[in-house]
Amino acid sequence: MRKCSLEKINLLFKEIAKNAELYLPQDQTDGSAAYKKWEEGSVWSNALNTVRSPKDFFFPQTEDLMAFKTEGKNIEVIDTRKALDDFVIFGVRACDVKSFDILDRVFLSEPVDSFYALRRSHGVIISLACSKPSETCFCKTFGINPAEPTGDISAWKTETDIFFESNTQKGKELLEKLSALTEECDDTAVVDQKAKIDAIMQKLPLKDLKTDAFGGGKTGELFNAPEWDELSEACLGCGTCTFVCPTCQCYDIKDFNTGNGVIRFRCWDSCMYSDFTKMAHGNNRLTQKERFRQRFMHKLVYYPENNDGLFSCVGCGRCLVKCPISMNIVKVMKKIGGKKGE
Amino acid sequence: MNNINDTLIPKIGVITDVRIDTPDIKTFRVVTPDGKKAFDHKPGQCAMLSVPGVGEAMFSITSSPTNEEFMEFSIKKCGCVTDWLHQAEPGQQITIRGPYGKPFPVDDVFAGKDLLFIAGGVGLAPLRSVINYCRHYRDRYGKIDIVYGSRSKDDLLDYKEIIEEWATDDGVNVHLTIDNPQEGWDGHVGFVPTYVKELGFDTNKVAVLCGPPIMIKFTLDGLCEIGFDKTNVYTTLELRMKCGVGKCGRCNVGAKYVCKDGPVFRCDELEELPSEY
Numbered sequence: 001m002r003k004c005s006l007e008k009i010n011l012l013f014k015e016i017a018k019n020a021e022l023y024l025p026q027d028q029t030d031g032s033a034a035y036k037k038w039e040e041g042s043v044w045s046n047a048l049n050t051v052r053s054p055k056d057f058f059f060p061q062t063e064d065l066m067a068f069k070t071e072g073k074n075i076e077v078i079d080t081r082k083a084l085d086d087f088v089i090f091g092v093r094a095c096d097v098k099s100f101d102i103l104d105r106v107f108l109s110e111p112v113d114s115f116y117a118l119r120r121s122h123g124v125i126i127s128l129a130c131s132k133p134s135e136t137c138f139c140k141t142f143g144i145n146p147a148e149p150t151g152d153i154s155a156w157k158t159e160t161d162i163f164f165e166s167n168t169q170k171g172k173e174l175l176e177k178l179s180a181l182t183e184e185c186d187d188t189a190v191v192d193q194k195a196k197i198d199a200i201m202q203k204l205p206l207k208d209l210k211t212d213a214f215g216g217g218k219t220g221e222l223f224n225a226p227e228w229d230e231l232s233e234a235c236l237g238c239g240t241c242t243f244v245c246p247t248c249q250c251y252d253i254k255d256f257n258t259g260n261g262v263i264r265f266r267c268w269d270s271c272m273y274s275d276f277t278k279m280a281h282g283n284n285r286l287t288q289k290e291r292f293r294q295r296f297m298h299k300l301v302y303y304p305e306n307n308d309g310l311f312s313c314v315g316c317g318r319c320l321v322k323c324p325i326s327m328n329i330v331k332v333m334k335k336i337g338g339k340k341g342e
Numbered sequence: 343m344n345n346i347n348d349t350l351i352p353k354i355g356v357i358t359d360v361r362i363d364t365p366d367i368k369t370f371r372v373v374t375p376d377g378k379k380a381f382d383h384k385p386g387q388c389a390m391l392s393v394p395g396v397g398e399a400m401f402s403i404t405s406s407p408t409n410e411e412f413m414e415f416s417i418k419k420c421g422c423v424t425d426w427l428h429q430a431e432p433g434q435q436i437t438i439r440g441p442y443g444k445p446f447p448v449d450d451v452f453a454g455k456d457l458l459f460i461a462g463g464v465g466l467a468p469l470r471s472v473i474n475y476c477r478h479y480r481d482r483y484g485k486i487d488i489v490y491g492s493r494s495k496d497d498l499l500d501y502k503e504i505i506e507e508w509a510t511d512d513g514v515n516v517h518l519t520i521d522n523p524q525e526g527w528d529g530h531v532g533f534v535p536t537y538v539k540e541l542g543f544d545t546n547k548v549a550v551l552c553g554p555p556i557m558i559k560f561t562l563d564g565l566c567e568i569g570f571d572k573t574n575v576y577t578t579l580e581l582r583m584k585c586g587v588g589k590c591g592r593c594n595v596g597a598k599y600v601c602k603d604g605p606v607f608r609c610d611e612l613e614e615l616p617s618e619y
Contacts, residue, residue, distance in 0.1 A: 066351050068394035068437075075354055075394055075435040111587050114348040219596045223616045250591030253350070253584045255395050262394040266350075269590070277592055279582045280421030284595075284619055294594075294618075302597040 001190065002175060002182040003161045012162075012181050013038050016088050019177065020124065023057070024090040025050050035089065044091065048134055049316060053246030054089055054096050058119045059103060061243075061268050065115065065253065068262040080263070081115070084122045088174065091128045094149035095139040095314040099246035100125070102314070105307050106249050115266070124170050127151030131197060136317030138206035138330060144314060147197040156190045163190050206315075206330060213337030216305030223297065227335045232292035234325045239270035241328070242295065244318040250276075271295050296332045349587055352392060352437035353380055357430055358412065364497045367464055368428055369404065369416045372438060380438045383407055384445030385472040386578055386606045390586050391415065392423070392437045399423040400583045400601070402468035403441065408478040413438075416467035416499055442586040443605045446472050446550065446576060455548045456484035460561055462534050462553025463492050466499045468578050468605075469552050477511060484513075487543060491519040491534040495527045517541060535560035538568075545569040551577040551609075555619070562609055572610035579605050579612075579619055595619045 004012050016022045022038040025045040033047035035054055067078040100120075107116035127149030133139070139146055148154070152171030156163040164182065166172040175182070201207060214222070242248040252269035255262050269276060271294045277285045285291050303312035313329055320328045359371035372391075374380050383389070383403050392398030399421070405414035419428045427436070446452065457476060461469045476483050488508060492498045498518065509516040519530040519537045530537060534557055543549075549565055551558050558577055565575055581600045584590035588602040596615040598604065612619075 065348075070394060073431075073434045075437065077352065077354065077437065079351065106589050111349045113350075113589060115350075216597070219616060220614070223596070249589070251584065251589075253398060253590070255392075255397060257395045264394070264398075269584075269592070271591065277582050279580075280424065284581060290618065297596075298591075298594070302594060305597040 001163055001165050001185055001187050002179075003163045003185040003189075004178075004182045005161055006157070006159075008181055009044065009162065012178060013042070013044070013090070014040070015178055015181055016090070016174070020086040020088045022088045022090060023054075038090075048130070048132055049093055049096075049318070051318070051322075052244060053099060053316065053318065054092055055099060055103060055246050055249075057087070057089055057123055058100065058116055059107070059249060059251075059268075063115060063266055065264045065266050068264065070262070078261075081118070084118055086122050086124065088124045088126060090126045091155075092125050092149070092151060093130050093316070094127060094144050094146045095130075095137075095316040096246050097125060097127045097149050097151045098139075098142070098144050098314045099316075102247045102303075102307075102310065102312050103249055105310070124153070124174055125151035126153045126155055126164075126171075126174075129154070129156045129193065129197060131157060131193065133197065133200055133204060134317065135205050136320040137204060138209050138315035138317065140201060140207065140315070141209040141211060142311050142313060142315050146201070147194040156193050158189050158193055161189065163187070209315075209330060209333060210337065211300070211311060211333070214300035214304070214311070214333070215309055216301065218301045219297070219305075222301060222336060223293070225336055228289055228293045231327065231332055231335055232289040235272070235288050235292045235327060236324060237272050237274060237288050237291065238324060239272045240322050240324065241319040242270040242272055243268060244322050246314060246316055246318070247299070247312045248295075271298070296329060296336075299329065300333070349439060350585065352390065352398075352439035355380055355391070355436050355438035357434045357436060358432055360430065360432060363416060363499050363501075364492075366419045367416055367497075367499055368419075369414050369500075370427065370430075371412050371414050372436070373412045375435070379410060379412060381441060383413075383441035385448050385475040386446040386468060387441040387443050388468075388586070388601075388605060389413070389415070389438055389440030389442065390583075391427070393426045394437065396426045397423045398437075398584075400442070400580070400586060402471070402578070402580075402605070404467045404470045406471050406474035406478060408475055416464065416470070418464040440586065442601055444603065446578075446606050448472060448475055452476070452548055453482055454484065456486070456544065456546065458487045458489070458543055458547045458549040460489045460534060460538060460549060460551045460553075461491075462557040462561075463497065464499060465551075465553030465557070466490055467552075469550060470500060470503075472550060473508065477508070477514065480511070480513070485547075486511075486514045487517065487541075487547070488514065489517045489519070489534060489538055489541065491521070491532075491537065493521050495520055495524050533557075533560075535564045539564045542568055545571070545574075547574065549575045551575060572613060573608060575609040576606060577609060577612065579607060581619060 025033040033045040107113040130146035299312040355372040361369040581593040588599040593600040
């Protein structure tokens with residue numbers, strides 16, 4: 001384990017930024033935090049989490065897939081993919097790091113999505129232990145330990161220092177490059193911090209949320225649960241939950257006519273939208289109830305069924321904060337899952 | 343970056359022939375610019391066709407894999423991409439990628455069995471691929487029955503091929519029907535599900551169904567009534583798709599993606615899924 005005094009943190013950022021683009025959470029004028037590129041003078045935010053998840057780094061909200069040139073009856077396909085620079089994402093929370101595993105299983109399974117894979121291969125993730133989990137957090141429900149973030153390098157921040165430990169070859173190489181600014185140390189301070197985080201976790205209001213009622217193979221049992229009616233009744237179908245969600249990965253592919261050719265791009269889509277499944281001959285999810293149910297069944301039943309029991313939620317709590325009608329996965333789990341215990 | 347393949351990046355296809363089948367269905371013949379088949383496929387698989395600037399959509403490949411020269415797509419005019427395709431002329435380039443999905447189990451489950459194909463309207467398009475595959479390897483299969491119905495005589499797809507080729511094959515029986523009586527039609531009149539029950543087939547066959555959802559539902563009920571087991575009945579589904587490889591997240595029925603786990607499903611497997619298709 002190595003440490004760096006917080007007084008030297010800007011020197012450390014500067015050193016990282018010498019070889020790669022560095023992104024880290026920075027405070028915005030509205031009081032929230034967002035991942036922004038580090039530049040001389042940038043200040044690392046103390047916020048618990050960013051409003052938007054870091055999924056953008058690997059699965060951007062919009063990205064060009066290819067372009068076309070048409071002339072008469074002829075079409076030319078133009079590969080618009082560009083070489084990427086290495087980049088480092090600093091300060092990713094344990095929950096968000098776990099979301100990359102969930103996205104990997106979608107995009108890196110055969111046939112591999114080369115757009116995602118390219119970004120993934122160029123990114124180094126420095127994760128940060130969550131020193132102040134909040135009342136909307138429930139990562140533990142999904143087996144995530146906020147004090148033990150994964151990623152290429154794990155980091156722990158105390159009042160005075162930041163501690164690093166590498167987990168992958170990529171992480172090891174980066175830490176070696178930072179050796180002049182860090183020093184070897186024991187893990188006393190980190191062990192102490194882990195205990196503190198654990199103590200906070202014991203007090204969180206959502207600490208007892210259980211996944212027992214969910215998982216692969218539960219479709220028959222849960223799909224027609226009468227609770228879906230009440231739960232989905234007030235859903236506006238705005239899709240905010242899917243956009244802030246670090247694991248929502250549904251996308252649309254659309255063509256944009258530039259006037260001088262066509263760009264085919266991919267953008268985030270949402271199963272909460274009424275036209276998501278709309279076809280020329282009809283729509284197989286006509287009501288908001290069906291769309292609402294799809295989102296939660298996917299995270300809690302369908303995804304685990306196809307991915308060795310792994311749930312497609314990391315308990316980051318973003319949807320709890322952002323939903324305009326205060327509906328969220330926790331309420332769904334309590335209502336639908338609670339039934340089982342009765 | 344040109345050396346990395348990605349399934350989302352299509353090939354160029356050239357429409358070399360357009361056949362008008364019915365008032366709203368045309369069959370397009372597609373090859374690569376150098377005159378070859380774009381890729382090999384198996385019966386029941388699909389391809390993504392696109393018109394840059396208009397959109398991309400999934401279509402079943404209606405020609406048989408045994409056709410080594412070209413692919414055919416029978417397409418009903420019913421949306422943006424299909425409207426555009428319907429005004430396309432030979433020589434027009436489009437884009438094509440695939441093949442996608444799980445095919446019909448023609449080489450194992452179907453082998454040695456009597457086969458019953460039941461289609462309604464443009465639902466014949468995906469079945470034509472299987473029917474012609476089985477006709478090509480005629481000695482691998484038992485008796486073949488084909489029940490096909492449409493709104494009217496004019497709406498029967500591949501009529502010429504059915505009459506001149508399918509109906510004249512040894513051991514192939516074709517049963518056509520139209521919804522309402524029509525001048526110049528002396529064949530059967532009535533809906534497919536009822537006709538299937540009237541024909542009363544032996545139940546030791548493998549049945550393959552495709553058509554509008556309501557037709558599939560009633561025909562499956564009818565087949566079960568006359569004693570068919572759902573484990574011997576197959577169908578092929580269609581839902582909105584964008585990627586074709588189970589990643590864009592929209593064509594799922596329960597935990598199954600129609601694009602990669604389907605489009606071919608056995609009816610007893612389908613029954614296990616939520617009725618969201």
